[in-house]
Amino acid sequence: MNIKELLKRSDQFLAAQGIKSSRLDAEVLMADLLDMERINLYVKYDYPLKSREIDKYREMIKKRAQRIPVAYIIQKKEFMSLEFKVEPGVLIPRPDTENLVEKVIKYCRQQGLKTPQIIDVCTGSGAIAVSLAHYLQKAKVVGTDISNSALKIARQNMKKHDLTERMSILKSDLLKEFIKREIKGIDILVSNPPYITEAEMETLAPEVKKEPKKALVAGKDGLDFYRRLIPEAEKVLKNGGKLFLEIGYQQAAAVREIFGANWSEIEVEKDYSENDRIVSALFKEKEAE
Known part of the structure; x- marks a missing residue:
């Protein structure tokens, strides 16, 4: 044959x-x-x-x-023109998330951040963190996740792209480990956290249901991680630091409301399909009166 x-x-x-x-x-x-x-x-x-x-x-x-995803069968997925190892237990990188990476790269170049310190929260396969370290050639990048399966794959992808000198992978429940270590002054925080609602999960394609639920679902309204991550970001970012978040296409207004008084320049950007996909905000701690 x-x-x-x-x-x-x-x-x-x-x-x-x-x-x-x-x-x-x-x-x-x-x-x-x-x-x-x-x-x-x-x-x-x-x-x-x-x-x-x-x-x-x-x-x-x-x-x-x-209905096992193709990426799990061949154990790889292209993202930002780079090849990433993936396997069951880690979220498969999506083309929509390339918008998030491109936004961060553009911002760093526009601001003249030649050696930015970046944390990628909920790194999964490490696709965002590795891509940023690859294209921002002097950036220092840390990818964090709470999943041991994800951490293993992220480390493999970091080594695959020869980025061990400027990158590290750290186990952390969102930013708890950084807060515990009193790490501050970070230039950029970026995250594609879980943001699907419990109800939406039931309607997803069989292939998506093969991916780790913890990497997809964030409570009844899909906002659980934003409610935790945005306040934690204030303890880690430098004054003037920037937070970039991927969101669900119907979540822009709800995520905007989570930002408190220390945030400004809150912007919502669309993906290639003209859906709301990225929220970014500038952290500027207000002085006590």
Whole structure:
């Protein structure tokens, strides 16, 4: 059996299972199996597959039919044009989150922050932290998470991109560890925290439900982490430091209300789909009267 024949059968099989991206998924899995770019599959349509390749591919297709995300099957995901290792137990990086990274990079360059100190809270796979350290080549970045699975993967991605000299991964429940150590004067805090409501979780696609619930759900209204993180940020940021948050598309107004008197320049920005996606704010501690 050649590539063309097996792709056609796999596409039809996945489509019958209700997977809308059946053809794309079949091609991505085949490209990973054969260690080639997806576009090269068309050049090698007539390539005869070995029996062991067919067997391995069928196992991959079987997993996809069980609605296991493609990224978990091939154990990698591209983000900000970088490749990241992912596996079950860690959130899969989303294209929408690239907006958040790009916003932080743009801000640092506009402000002339050549050696910014950055903390990425709820780092997960480390996609945000690694991307910032990669593109801001003199930044000092710390990625934090409470999940041991996430910390393990984040460290692997940090090493994969050769960033151990300017990056570190620290276990912390939000910013508690930094507050405990009395670490202050941080330039930038960035976070893509859990923000899905408990009710929304029940309506999500089967693939999303395969991802860690703790990395997705934040209470009945999806705001639990913002209520904790914003006050904690005041104890860690420098005066004039900036906080960048990813939010759910309906949460902008509610998140704005959480910021207290020490915050100004609160801005909401949209993602590529024109949905509210990023809230940023400047921390400026008011002097006691």
